[in-house]
Amino acid sequence: MEKWKNGIAKLTVPTPFAVGDVHCYLIKGDRLTLVDAGVKTDEAWEALQVQLAELKLTPExxxxxxxxxxxxxxxxxxxxxxxxxxxxxxxxNERWLKRTESFSAEHDDFYLRLYQQFGVPREYLAPTINEMKKNLRYSSECSLAGYLLENDVPSGLEGWRVLETHGHAQGHIALWRxxxxxxxxxxxLLAxxxxxxILEPPYPGETERPKPQLQYNQTLKKLQEYPISLVYAGHGQDFTGTGPLIDNRLSRQHDRAMKVKSMVEEEPKTAFEICQSLFPTVYQKELNLTISETAAQLDYLMSLEEIAVVEEGPSLLYVAK
Ligand SMILES: [Zn+2]
Structure with a gap:
């Protein structure tokens, strides 16, 4: 493991998820800051403590x-x-970390209705929504001491700025020095x-769900405006060269969306039918992730007015324009 470098130390802990290890980062500032906090398993906790000890630190x-x-x-x-x-x-992030009963009910209701609109067959609905909840056993409840918003300088971290980077999660931020x-x-950004x-319910007090792919593309374009010398990522390697990586990500997403457009041109389809064609081998096992990836392309095509949507009973049919 690398020790301190640029006033930052990387701590890597295992996860039970397909993504593999996750990195947390310590920043030496006026306050010793841990950015991100692994996954709730004994293995991850053990790994964190061992790596802190190598830095002559304890969790306290x-x-x-x-x-x-x-x-x-x-x-x-x-x-x-x-x-x-x-x-x-x-x-x-707060609603996910506090997990009130009312949010839990709102959560289930949102996905149930959305997945019905997407044409997900009835037999998949309950197991798919339960699957989301199962992952929460690796999460933790907590209350926030304060909020971080665009351009904030976190306390004790002079020189660092918060960048709001919505998309993968609605409350996603990055720290830029x-x-x-x-x-x-x-x-x-991962190498x-x-x-x-990932699809999330509407913001508190709103009725429309956010469109994460559109937000993510905005985020990528925003990051293009910042001089970024090195990315310390949540998963995988550190990397440089964000400019070409971002261009590549944007163009590959556009290509995937165009593939979806051609599917819809053959005949009108539900999101679920498109999901089956895009991910024939994994859609059953990973319905939440593959349906959000599918919805992403549909939201994108709708925003470009390349496709339209018509209601057919409880579900929505996407049609070519
Ligand atoms: Zn994530």
Whole structure:
């Protein structure tokens, strides 16, 4: 493991998910800050403590945690960390971290109705929604000591700025250091994979769901405006060269959307039917992830007015324009 470099130390812990290990980062600032907090397993907790010890630190030395987003592999170790450590994140993570009964009901209702609109067959509905909840056993509940928004300088981290990077998660942020262009990116940019544009319920008080792929593309275009020298990512390798990587991601997503457009041109289809064609071998096993990837292409094509939607009973049919 690398020790301190650029005032940052990378701590890598295992996860039970297909994505593999997740990285958390310690930043030496006026406050010792941990960015992201692994997954709630004994193995991850053990790994974190061993790596802290190599740096001659203990969990009690951590003064604050900043979360890039609320997904279990980025928050779970909060369960084991001292409860006195202050946790900061974008406010849209809060509903996932507090998990009130009313949000839980809203959550299930949202996905049930959305998946019906997408034409997901009845027998898949309950198991697919339950699958989402199962992952929560690797997550942790917590309350936030404060919120982080665009351009905020987190307390004790002079020189660092918060960039809102919505898309993969609604409350996703990254930390960028102006002086040397280092980005601690969470899942916003990964060297080896494109993060899933995960569907989330409408914001509190709103009725329309957000369109994560459109937000993610905006995020990528925004990141193109920043001089980024090096990305410390949530998964996989550190990397440079974000410019060409972002161009590549945007053009590959466009190509995938155009493939979806041609499917719809053959005949009108539901999102579920498109999902089956796009992911014939995995859609049953990974319906949540493949349906969000499918919805991403449909949202994108709708935004370009390349396709339209018509209601057919409880489901929506996508048609060529
Ligand atoms: Zn994530």
């Amino acid at each position: 030395d951590i003064e604050q945690v900043i979360l890039t987003h609320h997904h279990p592999d980025h928050v779970g170790l909060l369960h084991y960390l001292p409860k006195t450590i202050e946790v900061y994140a974008h406010p849209l 102006e002086e040397d262009g280092i980005l601690i990116g969470g899942d916003v 080896h994979i494109s993060p899933n544009p």
